[in-house]
Amino acid sequence: MSAPASRPRLVATDLDGTLVRSDGSVSPRTAEVLAAVEALGVPVVFVTGRPLRWTEVVFEHVGAHGLAVVANGALVWDVAADAPRLERGIDVDTLRSVAADLRAAVPGTTYAVERLDGIGLEHAFRERHPVPDGARRMSTEELLAAPVQKLLARHEELSPQDYWDAAEAAVGDRVTITWSSSTTLLEISAFGVTKATTLAVVAEGLGVAAEDVVAFGDMPNDLPMLAWAGTSYAMDNAHPSVREVADHVAPDHDQDGVASVLASIFDL
Structure with missing residues (x-):
């Protein structure tokens, strides 16, 4: 587990199998680290395949930017406004x-x-x-x-x-x-709707380039996002195809792997 050369300006993380533990919880340590990263002025964006109804349970951990990429990029949800910011559906x-x-x-x-x-x-x-x-x-x-x-x-x-x-x-x-x-x-x-393409829209709106993003994931639907981000981590429990693409490997999601990496990157 190594850190990127320069401090990222945006954190993008999948939920299930990545940030969220096997029991469906976000651990107190992970919640504390996410809040600390946000306090440094670095947005943490959840980028998930979950539909909106399954993502709402973690919205308490969304920072001041208030945005989450939902349904594999088909929806950007504005948490503060409780409304869609962007929809990219199938006709x-x-x-x-x-x-x-x-x-x-x-x-x-x-x-x-x-x-x-x-x-x-x-x-x-x-x-x-x-x-x-x-x-x-x-x-x-x-x-x-x-x-x-x-x-x-x-x-x-x-x-x-x-x-x-x-x-x-x-x-x-x-x-x-x-x-x-x-x-x-x-x-x-x-067609063309992935976690990566929608995250790119969100990052642009926040004034962040791809090379300044660190991303975490564990399954094939995370592959485009991990390939797009300047720095990428596969979880230790990740699908083999994800481990092949990612720059680094983070500890298992049940060991608070995302929090461990972020704490190291940001000297928390």
Whole structure:
């Protein structure tokens, strides 16, 4: 674990498997370090694949800048205003054509969608997390009737990598496909929408260049962000593809790895 040559001007961190522990908590030590970094005038931006409803639980740790990149870059949320700052969703025509072509190429595919107002699911989609109150089960036609932040595609038989490869071959030139789950669940965003491209917009708005950003992640959906940032850390528990791309390796997320690195970088 080594520090960048110069002190970063922005910290970008994934949540699950990175900043957040296995029990879903942000440890007191991590919270203290984040607050100390913010007090130095360095924004800490959460950059997550989580939908808004799962990100709100950590908003108490968002600093004065008040921004979080949500849903793999499909949404920038202004915490102070409790409103979207930027939305980058999939339009209906693309959504319908991609869903049809992926299902034709890989039978057994089922879908759910994430919108600003929550999740919608096909009747056959097997959600691994508790379905929130107000979520609707519906037909494919109803599900794909309006723009979405993310199209979620699940397969119950293929491995995540095999499914990703098949999906890329079928529709990858029209959308951006990634995954961050231990199950075979693909997260499909509008073409060119990644954690990196949306973080770049946020950083520009804060007057920070890519080379002045330090980023942390653990799963394939973090790869674009880690490649974009001037300094990158894979968590010790990260997917092998993430460890290959990152400049450095941070301790495990259950050992407060992000906090340990930040404390070293900023002499806390």
